[in-house]
Amino acid sequence: MTKICMAGVTGWTGRAIAAGILDADDLTLTGALARKTAGLDVGDALDRAPTGVAITADVGEALSGAEVLIDYTHPEAVKEHTRAAIHRGISVVIGTSGLTATDYAEIDKDAKAAGVGVLAAGNFSLTAALVQHFALIAARHIGHFEVIDYAKAAKPDAPSGTAREMAERLGDVRQPELGYPLDQIGGTPETRGGTVNGVQVHALRLPSYTASVEALFAVPGARMTLRHDAGETAAPYVEGTLAAARRVREVKGLVRGLDQLLFAD
Structure with missing residues (x-):
């Protein structure tokens, strides 16, 4: 016991x-x-x-x-x-x-x-754990990837623990490739998101969301999205x-x- x-x-x-x-x-x-x-x-x-x-x-x-x-x-x-x-x-x-x-x-x-x-764990649900596992496998083979974090408008921290953990662990697998250097971006460079262990993370905070995270991977001509969505319980x-x-x-x-x-x- x-x-x-x-x-x-x-x-x-x-x-x-x-x-x-x-x-x-x-x-x-x-x-x-x-x-x-x-x-x-x-x-x-x-x-x-x-x-x-x-x-x-x-x-x-x-x-x-x-x-x-x-x-x-x-x-x-x-x-x-x-x-x-x-x-x-x-x-x-x-x-x-x-x-x-x-x-x-x-x-x-x-x-x-x-x-x-x-x-x-940033998320103890089975589906989130599987997304994390699959994302770490994908990062071994695909060099371009970023993370999007969705949560309720009143969430006090950003990114969520789920997204932060994913980014930190993905960055340990490999540092993602960037199409253009972050320090040379014009306009409003903050819109490229925050950097967590070399990985760009974008945190959205809006009503109707509970907790969702996406890991996006891309190669020329193709994309793959791994996504976890939490319900309201x-x-x-x-x-x-x-x-x-x-x-x-x-x-x-x-x-x-x-x-x-x-x-x-």
């Missing part, structure tokens, strides 16, 4: 993940972290039967007794939560977006020193997140991407 602390337990995604933990036969919820609902029983907060687990705003209290921390909170909080868990010998599953490559390098260093595992993220929680203690240091877990064997 894996003991789980859920950070962001009453958030949009956190509620679905917490319900999945409560329904699982091999997982148990030992702690729950959220500021606005601190003091409530998790069951009451989720409109379920009482669980005996009280929500707290204190990360140390929430982590007590846990073996794995699952974090779906906020970019300003997730790094602190992750370090608090690592220093207690607790493995971490990060679903929160907004961390940079530098942040992840620091987390990897801390996790390796502590001998614990951290599994982070958090259900797609539950299975992947819980799979990560079940296996994160098998690794040491940082692993990025649910696809790394799916295709590890």
Whole structure:
């Protein structure tokens, strides 16, 4: 039985993940972290039967007794939560977006020193993981590629964790070819997007979108688009997140991407 602390337990995604933990036969919820609902029983907060687990705003209290921390909170909080868990010998599953490559390098260093595992993904849905996997294969063969990120108008970070992770990992496969040097572009060069690990990323923020990402590849005379679209519920993220929680203690240091877990064997 894996003991789980859920950070962001009453958030949009956190509620679905917490319900999945409560329904699982091999997982148990030992702690729950959220500021606005601190003091409530998790069951009451989720409109379920009482669980005996009280929500707290204190990360140390929430982590007590846990073996794995699952974090779906906020970019300003997730790094602190992750370090608090690592220093207690607790493995971490990060679903929160907004961390940079530098942040992840620091987390990897801390996790390796502590001998614990951290599994982070910009998106824990199966379809997003498959798009990531296929994109990395495509980048081995096609030199021209860019990423487009779509999300709701009120999303506070850009690009999304899904798009940032994709760009960082694509750039590690190869640096894409550019038709014209970015530093020589006239007009409004900012419209060419932002550069993440050498890859151009374009972030759109509009009503009616939830979360979508496209990896576009092109050769003379042909194009290929790999696209993931999320619906309006958090259900797609539950299975992947819980799979990560079940296996994160098998690794040491940082692993990025649910696809790394799916295709590890």
